[in-house]
Amino acid sequence: MERTFCITLFSSWLLLAFIIQAQSRPLDVRSFGAKSDGVSDISPALTSAWKKACDSPTPSKIIVPKGTFGLGKVTLEGPCKAPIELQVQGTLKAPQNPSLIKVGEWVTILYLDHFTLSGGGTFDGQGAIAWTQNDCSKTSECNKLPNSFSFGFLNNSIIRDITSKDSKLYHMTVLGCNNLTFSHVTITAPEHSLNTDGIHVGRSNGVKILDSTIGTGDDCISLGDGAKQVSVTNVVCGPGHGISVGSLGKFKNEEPVVGFLVRNCTLINTLNGVRIKTWPASETGAVTDMHFDDIIMRNVSNPIVIDQEYCPFNHCTLGIPSRVKISKVSFNNIRGTSASAVAVKLVCSKSLPCDGVHIGDVDLKYIGKLGNITTNCVNVQPAFMGRQNPPICAQNRNAQSS
Numbered sequence: 001m002e003r004t005f006c007i008t009l010f011s012s013w014l015l016l017a018f019i020i021q022a023q024s025r026p027l028d029v030r031s032f033g034a035k036s037d038g039v040s041d042i043s044p045a046l047t048s049a050w051k052k053a054c055d056s057p058t059p060s061k062i063i064v065p066k067g068t069f070g071l072g073k074v075t076l077e078g079p080c081k082a083p084i085e086l087q088v089q090g091t092l093k094a095p096q097n098p099s100l101i102k103v104g105e106w107v108t109i110l111y112l113d114h115f116t117l118s119g120g121g122t123f124d125g126q127g128a129i130a131w132t133q134n135d136c137s138k139t140s141e142c143n144k145l146p147n148s149f150s151f152g153f154l155n156n157s158i159i160r161d162i163t164s165k166d167s168k169l170y171h172m173t174v175l176g177c178n179n180l181t182f183s184h185v186t187i188t189a190p191e192h193s194l195n196t197d198g199i200h201v202g203r204s205n206g207v208k209i210l211d212s213t214i215g216t217g218d219d220c221i222s223l224g225d226g227a228k229q230v231s232v233t234n235v236v237c238g239p240g241h242g243i244s245v246g247s248l249g250k251f252k253n254e255e256p257v258v259g260f261l262v263r264n265c266t267l268i269n270t271l272n273g274v275r276i277k278t279w280p281a282s283e284t285g286a287v288t289d290m291h292f293d294d295i296i297m298r299n300v301s302n303p304i305v306i307d308q309e310y311c312p313f314n315h316c317t318l319g320i321p322s323r324v325k326i327s328k329v330s331f332n333n334i335r336g337t338s339a340s341a342v343a344v345k346l347v348c349s350k351s352l353p354c355d356g357v358h359i360g361d362v363d364l365k366y367i368g369k370l371g372n373i374t375t376n377c378v379n380v381q382p383a384f385m386g387r388q389n390p391p392i393c394a395q396n397r398n399a400q401s402s
């Protein structure tokens, strides 16, 4: 009796020890040949560590320790047998010359379930040379440079405590993901860096961006077609172009953008605050269930924008209405300062006016000197609750009542 008990106890102890050991022996990239000299490319070491981790039947962890490492280009791909955590504590530097990355992105992470990227480290895209090669304002081609991160087809995954610095093009793109959370992420690049969008989410469901700081040269956060149930909470954004849905309607078969909740965010010195934009003369599409709550604007040029005549550099046909339908949009408790006189612009499509637009408390002050604060509303009849300062769509309301 006692003997059996002892054997059982001993074997459960063995099993436990095995599980603990299997879960807790992290794979340090240095033992796969990585050198922290700031230049040697650690991608072969990282790839070998990844293969081992991915084959492990129990959860595994890869560590890039403190120090500065060169990283040429890497693709970390699943599916893997168990959850994997990549913990980057040090700084990874991309090659400065964008042609060294050739096709694709700098760091590509694909087809994983229960993946975690963490560690407090920095991914430095070293974009300064690349930015001088970007000529979007002259041609409509400016997507030839590598993004820093591509997260594709990840389920139940977490990106936390990571800094992305000076990406060549976008910092992070998200495609085909389900239940992906970004938290305590820091994104930085100078205001003048072209097309360095922070986090772009397309064709994904359940992406959360929490407790993060994003200051960059383009949109802090942008949603492309097929983004569903995305939430952004406690994010500080600026400099940059703000939080954007779109541009939509350029391509055939774009999926609807459904469910966007932006809450308790602060935008500082950004070009836009919260914005939905679609091209004129567009393909068909839909944007619905967009909610912007508790947002502080500090010196934001265009705090609240719906623009269905979005046409930068005149690369489109103005005058033909957008065929993207925008519905169920709310703005509530939005306050602070506008750097331009038009604090609220709601320009909807003539053929598909915006529906179900609700505006609650808004308190915006113009801090420039070019006239008085105004709002501009076209093809939209918002429902109002609470108090609006300035009055929103006042001209339109007067026009209706006269």
Ligand SMILES: *[C@@H]1O[C@H](CO)[C@@H](O)[C@H](O)[C@H]1NC(C)=O
Binding pocket: 078, 079, 111, 112, 113, 153, 154, 155, 178
């Ligand atoms: C992610 O979830 C989708 C939808 O449930 C599934 O088809 C896909 O195989 C999953 N991917 C991985 C890598 O687990």
Ligand SMILES: *[C@@H]1O[C@H](CO)[C@@H](O)[C@H](O)[C@H]1NC(C)=O
Binding pocket: 114, 155, 156, 157, 158, 179
């Ligand atoms: C989403 O992913 C997180 C992280 O892996 C996990 O803890 C959570 O249970 C997932 N949520 C759902 C609804 O599957």
Ligand SMILES: *[C@@H]1O[C@H](CO)[C@@H](O)[C@H](O)[C@H]1NC(C)=O
Binding pocket: 234, 235, 236, 264, 265, 266
């Ligand atoms: C709102 O966000 C700020 C950071 O931007 C944070 O400090 C604060 O705790 C958040 N408030 C709530 C109620 O979550």
Ligand SMILES: *[C@@H]1O[C@H](CO)[C@@H](O)[C@H](O)[C@H]1NC(C)=O
Binding pocket: 269, 270, 299, 301, 339
């Ligand atoms: C306000 O924003 C404008 C335009 O972005 C900028 O030129 C100006 O320096 C900002 N003012 C302050 C006080 O930050």
Ligand SMILES: *[C@@H]1O[C@H](CO)[C@@H](O)[C@H](O)[C@H]1NC(C)=O
Binding pocket: 371, 372
């Ligand atoms: C601004 O508003 C004030 C007070 O309503 C009015 O007297 C003034 O003419 C307006 N100025 C301009 C440039 O519209």
